[in-house]
Amino acid sequence: MLIQEKIIQNVKNKCIEDESVSACMMYGSFTKGEGDQYSDVEFYIFIRDQDINHFNSRYWISEVNTADLIFYNEYGTEVVIFSNMIRGEFHFLPESKMEIIKSFKSTGVFPNPESMYVYDSTEQLQPLLEGLGGSGPERMTDKNVNFAFNNFANAWLMGVNVMKRGELARSLEVLTQVQKYILQLIRVKEKTVERWLNSTKNLETDISVQSYHNYVSITAKLRECELKTAYKNALKMIEKLYNSLSDFYVVDIDQDFIQKLYVHLNK
Template identity: 70%
Template sequence: MLIQNQMIQTIKDKCITDELVAASMMYGSFTKGEGDRYSDIEFYIFIKNTDIDGFNSKKWISEIYPVDLIFYNEFGTEVVIFSNMIRGEFHFLPASKIEIIKSFKPTGIFPDTASMYIYDETEKLKPLLDDLGRSEPERITMENINFAFNNFVNAWMMGINVLNRGEAARALECLTYVQKYILQLIRMKENSVERWLNSTKNLEKDISKKFYQDYISITAKLEKAELVTAYTNALNLMRDLYEEFEAEYPVDVDKPFIDKLYLIIK
């Protein structure tokens, strides 16, 4: 058995027996049948409103398994590195904020909401989770296609301009956004949009070999020549994708505009 599964069971048992916990749920790879020995463990735990002010999340987490590090990341999530080098994410909120679960719906697909459920005395958690699984957000839309094309242009122009200025490190950073929007277009083209917000996850399995090789061609090391090649290949790939999407959808960019982009590559 994976150590994560043992830890998950410990957390579930603690949520059920701890009188401070009003409701709790799990999210992430282990609720989608994708968890492996490299996966994180991730939870939302709702504390009774009357107990939230005095609640000590670090103490609560430390009772699960020995901890090496606990901190809040830039998104306000409590991140834990356990001493066995398993990474965890915990959100502790008052029970009055349980409807935050409604905000999850646009973020992805939840194929098995029953696996997300741990414990609930509020009688609100299960209906909220059931609602997550009722429908999948539509990803292949004219709005998303134009969003990806337009934001590709924005990231690509910023990257190529700073590269032309001599800021290779910044151009490499911008390239990650160029890749992000290209991957969104690829995933829409191949109808592989389950991982919309985390488009590189399982990329090796999710997209065709042809598009995977295309993706490789838009990666680079921190060297100007490689960056120029990656940005040129990205524009070539964007142009090819434009020609395919333009046949079915009204796209904001057009071929004369794309041709002008080639003129600023140096």
């Protein structure tokens, strides 16, 4: 048994023991059959409304498993680094907000809602989880494809401009956004859009060998020559993706615009 599976069982046991807990669901790799020894454990835990103001989440988590660090990240998620170096994410919400689960449907694919179920004393959780089943939102749309092309152009131009100014570290940071939008378009082309919001996950096996090789060409170290090569290769990739996808999707940019970007890069 993986350490994470023991932690998941500990969470379930703790939910059963604690009368202030109304329900608990899990998300992430272990709900998709992809969990391994490197995976996180991630939960939404709903607390009875009358108990939420007095609920000590930090103490609750520490009773699940010995922890070295518990803190809130920039998204307001309570993050734990357990002493065995397993990461956990915990969202503690009042029972009255359980219907937030309905909003998860737009974020991705949940192929097995039953695997998300951990505990429920309210009989509300299971129907909400069943609503997440089936196929995810349609990603291969004009709106999404145009979004990726347009945001590529915006990020690419910003990255090139700050690079020309000499802000190489900032240019390298922006390059990650350029990569993100290219990967989304690659996933549309290769029909692997289930990971649209987390486009690098399982990239080594999700996309073709050629596309992965092309992706490598748009990575760089903090050196001007490498950055310029990465931005140039990114433009070559977007031109090829435009030629592949523009016959099937409505795209705002065109070949003339792409050529203007080439000219701008070489000024």
